[in-house]
Amino acid sequence: MGNAELRSIHVHPVKALRGFSPREALVEPWGLAGDRRWALIDGGGKVVTQREHPRLALAAAELLPGGGVRLSAPGRDPLTVPVPEPAATVAMEIFGTKVDAVPARDTAHTWCSDYLGLGVRLVHMDDPATRRPVDPDFALPGETVGFADGYPLLLTSEASLEALNSLISQGDYPAEGPLPMNRFRPNVVVAGTAAWAEDDWSGVAIGEVVFRVAKMCGRCVVTTTDQDTAERGKEPLRTLAGHRRIGGKLVFRQNLVPRSTGTIRVGDPVRILA
Helix, strand or coil: CCCCEEECCEEECEEEEEEEECCCEEEECCCEECCCCEEEEEEEEEEEEECCCCCHHCEEEEECCCEEEEECCCCEEEEEEEECCCCCCCCEEEEEEEEEEEEHHHHHHHHHHHHHCCCCCEECCCCCCCCEECCCCCCCCCCEECCCCCEEEEEHHHHHHHHHHHHCCCCCCCHHCCCCCCHHCEEEEEEECCCCCCHHHHHHEEECCEEEEEEECCCCCCHCCCCCCCCCCCHHHHHHHHHCEEEEEEEEEEEEEECCEEEEEECEEEEEEE
16 A cells, blocks of 8 residues: 555536546545536426436536636537525435525526426535535534535545456456446546455545545446446446445445545545554
């Protein structure tokens, strides 16, 4: 572990849309600055993701100074969306949890709806310190999260992906591999570890920022979605089902909660904490 380092950083400003890979990022208590502070909801207030709409993989969100976003997608003119002014919130549901969010301008709703062919609204989490707690089964008091699936950050490792791709090459759908890391939509990717080493981690420091390892990440159909074409296959879920079924979940990598704040940078050393 002496040579483990942070290989890449990934920020997704709008949940389910393509993000970007900065060389450094500020870690806030609820995740990387700007990560998943925006989300789409349907007419009933339920969060909209790639699970139901893989075409979201082809749309992108660029983070702008001040927290706004610039949306782009095939066949659409780009749209700049500022952070909405404090106003009446709308109730939304994200994986069974009720959350209040602030709606964007109507032009954003129209742009996103026209792209998906579905009536949706774009909403912003104005106060991540109070709006949504981390899953209480795996949280410490006061821990919160933005619109990520359940935890502030997702960590993956290059060695574990290499091992998974080796298993895929020996399975029923070898032509689908090797899979790129973007199938798993991580926030931080580490290099220089052994395959599956992170299974046993309880804490990790990236540079000077300390994280608690909350739980392994159970994976869903989004991982079968090619992030460049929006087409779906069988992998990696078919292989995970045969080799990485733990606690009833198909697991690949770890969910993190920050214990401190600060800036992480590509190349930072990664240390495992007891």
